[in-house]
Amino acid sequence: MEKSRIKNSNIRISKLSFGTSALGDMPDTYGYSVDEGRARETINAIFESECNLIDTSRNYGFGNAEKRIGQVIQERGGLPDGFVISTKLDRDMKTQKFDATRARKSIEESLDALKVDSIGLLHLHDPEHCRDITEITSQHGSLTELFKMKEEGLAETVGLAMGKTDLMLEIIKDWPFDAIINHNRFTILNRNADELYNYAYTNNISIINAAPYASGVLAKGTERSRLIAYSEATDKELEPVKELEKICRKYNIPLPAAALQFSLNDKRISSTLVGVTKPKRVIDTIELSKFIIPNEAWDEINQLPYTTHDVEAAREYKPG
Numbered sequence: 001m002e003k004s005r006i007k008n009s010n011i012r013i014s015k016l017s018f019g020t021s022a023l024g025d026m027p028d029t030y031g032y033s034v035d036e037g038r039a040r041e042t043i044n045a046i047f048e049s050e051c052n053l054i055d056t057s058r059n060y061g062f063g064n065a066e067k068r069i070g071q072v073i074q075e076r077g078g079l080p081d082g083f084v085i086s087t088k089l090d091r092d093m094k095t096q097k098f099d100a101t102r103a104r105k106s107i108e109e110s111l112d113a114l115k116v117d118s119i120g121l122l123h124l125h126d127p128e129h130c131r132d133i134t135e136i137t138s139q140h141g142s143l144t145e146l147f148k149m150k151e152e153g154l155a156e157t158v159g160l161a162m163g164k165t166d167l168m169l170e171i172i173k174d175w176p177f178d179a180i181i182n183h184n185r186f187t188i189l190n191r192n193a194d195e196l197y198n199y200a201y202t203n204n205i206s207i208i209n210a211a212p213y214a215s216g217v218l219a220k221g222t223e224r225s226r227l228i229a230y231s232e233a234t235d236k237e238l239e240p241v242k243e244l245e246k247i248c249r250k251y252n253i254p255l256p257a258a259a260l261q262f263s264l265n266d267k268r269i270s271s272t273l274v275g276v277t278k279p280k281r282v283i284d285t286i287e288l289s290k291f292i293i294p295n296e297a298w299d300e301i302n303q304l305p306y307t308t309h310d311v312e313a314a315r316e317y318k319p320g
Contacts, residue, residue, distance in 0.1 A: 001050045001286075004270045006157045006178050006206045011120050013084055015264055016289050017053035018046045018282065019210060019275040023068060024061020029230065034277050036068060043072040045279035047080050049286060054083070055181070055208070055273055056114075057125055057161075058090040058106050066113035074115045085114060086181075086208070088125035088161050089146060096131035103142035107149055121179060122146065122155035127171070128164045143175055159206075163312050165196045172196075172205060181273065183210035184229045187218065188262045189240055190307045201268035209263045210273035214311070217241050218259035229311040240304050247300045257291040258301060264289055 003012040022030050023039040034042075046054050056065045066087065073079050089106040091098035103124070111117065124146050127136045136142045150158045159179035162168050172180060180200055185192035186209050193209075200207050213219035216227030222241050226233050233241075248255045263272040274285050 001052075003052065004206065006121065006270070007204045009157045009178065011084055011157050012082075013053045013121075013206070013208075013271045014051040015271055016051050016260075016286065017055060017086075017208065017271045017273045018049075018051060018285075019273050020054060020056045020065045020069065021060045022275055022277045024056075024063075024065030026061050032277075038278065039065075039068045040072050041279050042276055042282065043069055044076075045282040046276070047072070047076065047083060049282050051286070052083050053086060053121075053208075053271055053273075055086040055210075057088040058110050058113075059088075059093055059125070062093070063109065063113060066110055070113045070115040079116060084120035085116065086121040086123065086159075087114065087119055088123040089142065090125050091130045096129065097135070098127065098130035098132075098142050099135040100140055100142050100145040103145040103149075107154055111154070118153060119155045121157045121159055122149060123159040123161035123179075123181060125161050126163070127160075128162055128167055133167075137171070137174075143171075147175070159208075164310065165193050169196050169199060172200065172203075177205055179206040179208060179270070181208040181210055183273075184215055184311050186263065186266075186269075187212055187214045188244060188259055188301065188304065188306065189214050189218070189228065190309075190311050192308055192310055194308070197266075197268045206270040207268055208271045208273050209266070209269045210275075212263040212272055212274065213256060213259050218244075219256045221245060221255050230315055231312075240306065243304055244301065247297060247304075250300075251294060251297040253293055253297055254288060254291060257288040258293060258297070260285070260288050261291070261293060262301070 001014045003014050005012050025034050027033045087110050089103045092102050149155050157178035160177050161181035182193050214228045215230050216225040222238050
């Protein structure tokens with residue numbers, strides 16, 4: 001699979017990558033549980049695939065996602081050659097504290113859980129949810145600590161992973177990030193991240209675009225899901241999805257193939273990040289990435305209406 005280099009590093013990441021939030025068992029967010037056995041089987045499938053980036057976080061499933069990945073790494077005798085772990089410094093979920101001390105504790109917890117000595121790509125995660133943004137952005141805040149970790153060799157590259165694109169754009173203009181992750185805001189249905197991605201691409205910041213399925217409906221279709229960005233969609237919000245479904249039926253295209261390749265085909269995006277919860281989903285997602293979609297279909301898909309607002313503005317954040 002095609003790979004691209006993260007700036008000023010030896011890290012190369014595949015065009016398609018896999019996320020593990022649900023593998024940490026987060027039923028409050030996803031509506032279902034994932035037991036340890038299935039999670040570990042899925043992690044093994046990711047490691048054995050042609051993709052080379054696995055993304056996780058200290059707070060996914062209250063640490064379960066990292067713990068399960070670490071168990072698999074230990075069982076395999078180490079991280080597979082050429083594989084990149086992307087994880088994230090997280091705030092204290094009880095107090096929302098996210099100062100330098102908390103950031104340092106977060107990396108220590110991650111390294112211990114993942115059974116590794118350093119991280120290929122380390123992000124600061126979700127600053128919009130912390131108790132005080134100055135704990136992050138001040139001279140001695142958690143962002144300073146993140147870049148110190150890079151200097152210390154605890155991380156080869158560093159990034160920013162969050163949702164709100166306006167705040168994200170402000171932060172990346174002030175700090176020399178290597179990469180960013182944004183989710184749910186660049187899909188067939190919504191282009192809220194366009195300005196952010198234009199800036200990042202122009203300034204050689206690698207872009208990882210997460211949740212190309214809008215967190216449900218573009219993977220399952222309107223008959224099986226009404227979820228857009230973790231929330232129940234209105235009939236009006238589902239109208240563009242139904243139009244997309246008509247185009248996909250007309251050209252005999254799997255709906256998720258169109259949603260996935262919309263992101264994969266964007267030249268600005270270094271990797272498209274897809275969450276998986278079963279070994280078969282790893283294989284299926286790779287196949288969807290290679291499904292041949294005719295130009296005529298893309299001509300029609302690209303004419304579909306889309307929104308530009310923040311699709312998660314009303315989301316009630318649930319940590320589990």
